[in-house]
Amino acid sequence: MKKILYTLLPLLACLASATTLAGVNIEHWTAASGAQVYFVANRSLPMLDVQIDFTAGSVYDPAGKAGLAGLTVGLLDAGARVGGALLDEEQIATKLVDSGAHLSGSADHDRAGVSLRTLTSQPEREAALDLMGAVLAAPSFPDEVLAREKARSISAIQEAATQPDSIAAKRFAAAIYPNHPYGVTASEESIARIGRDDLLAFWRGHFGARQAVVAIIGDVSRAEAEAIADRLTDALPQSAAVTPAPPAVSLPQRETIRLPHPATQSHIQIGMPAEKRTDADYFALLVGNYTLGGGGFVSRLVQEVREKRGYAYSVYSYFAPRKLEGPFEIGLQTKREQAGEAIKLVEAVLADFLRQGPTPAELKAAKQNLIDGQALRLDSNAKILGYLSLIGFHKLPLTYIEDFPRRVEAVTAQQVREAFARHVRPENLVTVVVGGD
Amino acid sequence: MLRISLLAFLGLMTASFSGALLANPYEKTLANGLRVIVKEDHRAPTVVHMVWYRAGAIDEVDGASGVAHVLEHMMFKGTAKLGPGEFSKRVAAVGGRDNAFTGRDYTAYFQQVPIRALPQMMALEADRMANLKLDAKEFAQEIKVVMEERRLRTDDNPTALLHERMNAVAFQAHPYRRPIVGWMNDLENMTYRDAQDWYRRWYAPNNATLVVVGDVDHAALFRLAEKTYGGIRRHVLPERRPLVEPQQLGIKRLSVKGPAKLPYLAMAWKVPKLKDIERDRDPYALEMLAAVLDGHEASRLAKNLVRGQKIAQSAGAGYDSTLRGEAQFVLDGQPAEGKSVADLEAALRAEIKRIQDEGVTAEELARIKTQIIASQIYKRDSMMGQAMEIGSAEMNGIGWSNIDKILDKIRTVTAEEVQAAAKKYFGDDTLTVAVLDPQPLAAASRGPVPSGLRH
Numbered sequence: 001m002k003k004i005l006y007t008l009l010p011l012l013a014c015l016a017s018a019t020t021l022a023g024v025n026i027e028h029w030t031a032a033s034g035a036q037v038y039f040v041a042n043r044s045l046p047m048l049d050v051q052i053d054f055t056a057g058s059v060y061d062p063a064g065k066a067g068l069a070g071l072t073v074g075l076l077d078a079g080a081r082v083g084g085a086l087l088d089e090e091q092i093a094t095k096l097v098d099s100g101a102h103l104s105g106s107a108d109h110d111r112a113g114v115s116l117r118t119l120t121s122q123p124e125r126e127a128a129l130d131l132m133g134a135v136l137a138a139p140s141f142p143d144e145v146l147a148r149e150k151a152r153s154i155s156a157i158q159e160a161a162t163q164p165d166s167i168a169a170k171r172f173a174a175a176i177y178p179n180h181p182y183g184v185t186a187s188e189e190s191i192a193r194i195g196r197d198d199l200l201a202f203w204r205g206h207f208g209a210r211q212a213v214v215a216i217i218g219d220v221s222r223a224e225a226e227a228i229a230d231r232l233t234d235a236l237p238q239s240a241a242v243t244p245a246p247p248a249v250s251l252p253q254r255e256t257i258r259l260p261h262p263a264t265q266s267h268i269q270i271g272m273p274a275e276k277r278t279d280a281d282y283f284a285l286l287v288g289n290y291t292l293g294g295g296g297f298v299s300r301l302v303q304e305v306r307e308k309r310g311y312a313y314s315v316y317s318y319f320a321p322r323k324l325e326g327p328f329e330i331g332l333q334t335k336r337e338q339a340g341e342a343i344k345l346v347e348a349v350l351a352d353f354l355r356q357g358p359t360p361a362e363l364k365a366a367k368q369n370l371i372d373g374q375a376l377r378l379d380s381n382a383k384i385l386g387y388l389s390l391i392g393f394h395k396l397p398l399t400y401i402e403d404f405p406r407r408v409e410a411v412t413a414q415q416v417r418e419a420f421a422r423h424v425r426p427e428n429l430v431t432v433v434v435g436g437d
Numbered sequence: 438m439l440r441i442s443l444l445a446f447l448g449l450m451t452a453s454f455s456g457a458l459l460a461n462p463y464e465k466t467l468a469n470g471l472r473v474i475v476k477e478d479h480r481a482p483t484v485v486h487m488v489w490y491r492a493g494a495i496d497e498v499d500g501a502s503g504v505a506h507v508l509e510h511m512m513f514k515g516t517a518k519l520g521p522g523e524f525s526k527r528v529a530a531v532g533g534r535d536n537a538f539t540g541r542d543y544t545a546y547f548q549q550v551p552i553r554a555l556p557q558m559m560a561l562e563a564d565r566m567a568n569l570k571l572d573a574k575e576f577a578q579e580i581k582v583v584m585e586e587r588r589l590r591t592d593d594n595p596t597a598l599l600h601e602r603m604n605a606v607a608f609q610a611h612p613y614r615r616p617i618v619g620w621m622n623d624l625e626n627m628t629y630r631d632a633q634d635w636y637r638r639w640y641a642p643n644n645a646t647l648v649v650v651g652d653v654d655h656a657a658l659f660r661l662a663e664k665t666y667g668g669i670r671r672h673v674l675p676e677r678r679p680l681v682e683p684q685q686l687g688i689k690r691l692s693v694k695g696p697a698k699l700p701y702l703a704m705a706w707k708v709p710k711l712k713d714i715e716r717d718r719d720p721y722a723l724e725m726l727a728a729v730l731d732g733h734e735a736s737r738l739a740k741n742l743v744r745g746q747k748i749a750q751s752a753g754a755g756y757d758s759t760l761r762g763e764a765q766f767v768l769d770g771q772p773a774e775g776k777s778v779a780d781l782e783a784a785l786r787a788e789i790k791r792i793q794d795e796g797v798t799a800e801e802l803a804r805i806k807t808q809i810i811a812s813q814i815y816k817r818d819s820m821m822g823q824a825m826e827i828g829s830a831e832m833n834g835i836g837w838s839n840i841d842k843i844l845d846k847i848r849t850v851t852a853e854e855v856q857a858a859a860k861k862y863f864g865d866d867t868l869t870v871a872v873l874d875p876q877p878l879a880a881a882s883r884g885p886v887p888s889g890l891r892h
Contacts, residue, residue: 262878
């Protein structure tokens with residue numbers, strides 16, 4: 001595997017202020033294992049963050065076994081072979097806590113992975129990295145733990161089925177993604193069907209190095225980062241180099257779905273599949289959505305629904321771009337007696353925006369906030385770690401962060417109107433109301 | 438082996454960082470009583486700017502519960518110079534974020550902005566500290582929003598509802614018995630004059646603390662604070678009477694019905710809070726006890742109840758030693774499928790009994806100490822986290838300069854002290870037990886809303 005070396009960058013990092021996060025110097029290379037590595041040195045705090053993501057999201061759950069991705073990631077630390085010894089979940093938890101480190105797993109629709117936050121002092125750092133490497137490379141998936149966690153997952157699903165937000169989210173996903181894995185959420189039946197063999201197969205199939213994205217930020221040198229990436233990915237399972245893409249997303253037909261609930265508020269979600277992360281319209285939609293409902297108190301939705309009429313405490317719109325088309329959504333909760341009026345108002349605000357787009361003043365304000373707020377998105381190791389993983393997983397350019405202000409500035413009102421016309425279509429909007437009258 | 442490495446690590450930490458740590462944060466009190474605390478953090482060209490008012494739900498009275506939080510909402514509705522909603526626009530225009538929150542003991546307002554916008558944020562915050570304009574029309578709109586917030590966070594959230602009712606039972610005289618968001622009836626009958634009275638009574642520089650964390654020079658910041666806030670006159674603050682809950686003389690139990698699948702259980706004991714940092718021992722022992730039970734992934738409740746015995750879907754322990762009011766030690770959880778609330782209560786009691794009988798191990802204490810040291814390092818990756826820590830320490834009377842001392846004290850707690858605290862404070866006579874009685878959705882419909890209530 002070709003190794004790309006940026007020998008100049010570490011030197012520059014030494015010359016520049018070691019304490020500033022304002023200019024983010026991202027180093028990228030391919031490890032011998034095939035994993036993509038993204039690294040930022042930051043020597044100001046004696047800590048290290050490492051995140052490894054895999055093409056292992058819930059979109060890859062086999063039919064009838066929704067929840068497998070989540071369970072697999074969740075059970076990585078249920079038992080593992082650490083330096084020749086088989087450790088159980090208690091031993092792993094104890095060793096982790098003793099090192100002062102935090103290890104967590106996550107799974108969304110597209111990706112799943114593991115994050116570590118550790119001190120850089122020894123022997124803490126060595127112990128923490130050993131554990132992270134072991135749970136990824138040699139998980140044992142003990143039967144008793146699987147049985148217990150399946151039972152807990154099922155209880156959690158049953159509990160969520162009594163909560164208006166969860167009911168709305170589950171139905172909304174299913175309705176906007178009919179017959180697509182993005183629309184499937186784990187159920188009692190799907191969890192019940194999952195066995196240990198399923199976990200092993202999923203792990204073997206998806207947790208390989210060649211599709212892994214390793215993000216590292218902290219008090220280590222380039223050489224140390226290379227060694228860390230190597231030790232964490234050298235022993236991963238031999239998965240395929242490429243995972244077949246999920247099926248294409250098709251658009252739903254406009255409809256309104258009402259579900260009963262005794263809550264005092266109706267929970268409302270309106271939306272449709274809209275945008276891939278790599279879509280050419282990304283910046284136009286980002287800038288436009290700020291005005292519609294992403295900009296908080298300065299957005300049209302908050303102004304009309306909350307400030308002028310007091311219909312809702314929380315009202316918003318967002319795009320959640322994914323590998324394939326992720327949702328556009330408007331959400332709010334309002335006293336059930338006025339749900340009908342609130343929905344009419346939201347539809348009017350949206351229709352207005354689709355017709356006219358942002359005013360010149362609104363466009364300027366949106367850009368100003370997004371550009372001037374850049375520093376706030378980069379002022380901690382944790383925030384930068386998120387960017388590294390994002391850039392790696394979606395194969396965004398290394399210059400993504402520094403390009404951001406220029407890309408935002410270039411957006412025109414016409415581009416916003418046209419992008420919204422392409423991605424937010426009233427004839428495909430689905431409305432879900434939980435607890436309506 | 439582990440202990441040696443931990444000590445070596447402690448030595449390394451002290452040697453490397455004592456220079457930086459000792460000098461920072463910096464503190465000054467202006468002539469008008471405003472305390473200004475600055476923590477320099479030059480990792481990025483941004484800053485967190487917070488104003489904390491020592492006025493919260495604890496200072497409210499019956500009939501006007503929720504006014505502290507309502508006034509927090511109204512603080513965004515305009516001053517003599519600024520129109521309604523203009524505050525948020527100004528923050529957004531500099532690329533910033535802002536928000537506010539109300540607690541039992543305080544109300545706080547903050548902005549996170551690029552450093553060059555700090556003078557403007559300070560001017561805006563100083564303006565609304567002194568010149569807020571309250572009127573009936575804006576109030577009538579905003580009180581509706583607050584009611585929706587109450588519905589969202591409490592009325593339609595069975596666990597939150599349970600805790601609200603539990604506080605009202607556990608505390609019968611003390612103000613902690615009232616919810617921060619306020620009883621719905623109080624919100625329905627509140628007027629803008631209630632908010633105005635609250636503002637005039639409590640919003641003064643001598644009742645406030647300014648906390649700034651970020652890319653600033655402290656000397657320059659003090660000068661800017663003097664220039665921006667220094668002209669605001671101090672008020673005479675109302676007398677704050679000591680508020681004491683009469684001693685609880687027997688166990689209390691309550692049941693709350695709500696739409697849910699799993700039951701939920703909370704058990705709260707009245708326990709002492711931290712008053713004398715140097716001489717108190719029991720609050721530190723209780724902090725250690727809470728951590729041994731629920732401080733991390735390998736702690737007892739997770740290990741024994743969730744994983745080991747599979748009696749709990751979830752289980753937790755909590756104790757806050759630093760607050761203006763009265764402290765409680767809380768155990769809570771949901772029973773696992775096939776187990777009952779009675780099973781869970783018995784299991785939680787058994788965990789306390791085991792510590793009463795057998796104590797805790799040296800390894801468990803060492804583990805907590807490691808966690809404390811590590812989290813103090815991790816916290817420095819978040820300016821907001823540091824600002825929150827300083828502000829809340831100021832509000833509850835401990836003071837930011839004692840944060841490290843308190844952590845040092847917790848690390849001196851012995852196994853014997855933890856065992857003694859477990860024996861002393863967990864009798865039934867000071868216990869309140871609340872149970873969520875889950876109702877199937879179809880059966881859980883409430884009655885129709887009575888007519889005649891202002892909506």
